[in-house]
Amino acid sequence: MFCNKNSYSMNSSHFSISLHILTLLDQVKGQLLNSEYIAGSINCNPVLVRKELANLHKHGFVQSKEGKGGGSTLAKNPADINLGDVYRAVKQKSLLGESKNEPNPDCPVGRQITKHLNDLYDEAETALVKNLSSKTLKDFSAGFK
Amino acid sequence: MFCNKNSYSMNSSHFSISLHILTLLDQVKGQLLNSEYIAGSINCNPVLVRKELANLHKHGFVQSKEGKGGGSTLAKNPADINLGDVYRAVKQKSLLGESKNEPNPDCPVGRQITKHLNDLYDEAETALVKNLSSKTLKDFSAGFK
DNA sequence: TTAAATTGTAATGTTTTTTATTACAGTTAT
DNA sequence: ATAACTGTAATAAAAAACATTACAATTTAA
Known part of the structure; x- marks a missing residue:
């Protein structure tokens, strides 16, 4: 009988x-929001927000301004941000799980x-992303009254 | 400024x-497999397998036999098990995250x-499940040589 | 009829992942 | 100069996932 270990992460x-x-940034129409406000x-935690903003910045969705009175704002028109692209920018692991540990090679x-x-x-x-791609940030944000 | 806590789990x-x-059970064509073998x-861990089997049993995919020489086997024809149904039987949390802690109600x-x-x-x-539903266990298992 | 092998399940412990916290260098406004 | 930010690293805490141990109940079969 074989034995080792396996896990599929999410x-x-x-x-x-x-x-x-992104929704908050859209709602305030160009106004800068700081990480503490967003975290609220x-x-x-604001540090988590700043990390998330760093990733969104890397992918061109937001701009940030350092220093006093600084904060973040959208870097593109919300009609040009589609949720499939956001999903891809943000995802770090395979959706349904990625095996890190090895199933038994003798089986x-x-x-x-x-x-x-x-x-x-x-x-x-791919099917999921296609669905998300049919919606923009503008669409999503418009649902908030 | 508001403050509490939020998390979206996976x-x-x-x-x-x-x-x-399910693939193992299909491959052995009706032979009983025990949890230790499957875990291998x-x-x-075999206990994790038994828990997973308990859930598969609850949803009618497998049958188990207790006692010496016991084990599990498929409860249906593999052509009648579609992967969307397996997904639904198995999923415990929302795919992209379910908020457990509350975003700020004052915002x-x-x-x-x-x-x-x-x-x-x-x-x-739904788009993802629809995709999975187009495949059966028989299809999936047939890919193994 | 007893011993062995198995399921089912609970309780507990360990490891991994996620999130929060602290800290601080660098930037900008006032 | 000081205060209010960002960016980022290091560490700590909390939560989730997974493993382990244990054992009652079941079944086989010697």
């Missing part, structure tokens, strides 16, 4: 937080399953 | 493990975002 709150941030709305199923699962997940995720 | 390895189990292929965005995110996730997840 996404977390990055997408929710990023979309929350999300209800999380025919264990030996091949990682590849088969990845193929399956990639296709499923 | 899925884990249930789907991968369940599909691994997945490379995880217009914080107050409404949970509902809006949930609506968005539901639609996106």
Whole structure:
């Protein structure tokens, strides 16, 4: 009998937080918001917001201004930010799980399953992203009264 | 300034493990497999396998036999098990995250975002499940040589 | 009819991941 | 100059995932 260890890990709150941030920035129409204010709305730590903003900045969604009176604002028109792109910018792990530890290579199923699962997940995720891509930040934000 | 706390939690390895189990059971064509053997292929603890099997049993995918020489086997034809149904049987949390802690109710965005995110996730997840539903366990398992 | 092998499940412990906190250098406004 | 920010690293705490141990109940079969 074979034995070792396996795990398939998952996404977390990055997408929710990023979309929350983008929505806030859209709602204030160009006004700079600082990380403490944003954290107050999300209800999380400001450092987490700044990390999330750093990623959004890296992907061209936001601009930030340092120093007193600084903060962040959208870097593009909200009609040009689609949620599929946000998802891709933000995702760090495979949606349904990525095997970090190895299934048993001495078992025919264990030996091949990682590849088969990845193929399956990639296709499923493509369907999900396609759905998200049909919506823009403008659409999403317009739902808030 | 407002303040509390928020988190959006995620899925884990249930789907991968369940599909691994179902694939093994299909490959051995009705032979009973015990949890230790399955755990050896997945490379995880047998108790985790038994818990996963309990859930698969609850949803009618497998049958188990207790006692010496016991184990599990598929309860349906693999052509009648579709991966969307497995996904639904196995999922415990919202795909993209479910807010457990509360965004700030004093902020217009914080107050409404949970509902809006949930609506968005539901639609996106429906697209994902639809994709998975186009494949059966028989299809998936046939990819293994 | 007893011993062995198994499921089912609970309780507990360990590890990993996520999130919060602290700290501080660098930037900008006043 | 001082205060209010960003950016980022290091550390700590909390939460989640997973493993381990334990054992009652079940079944087989010697």
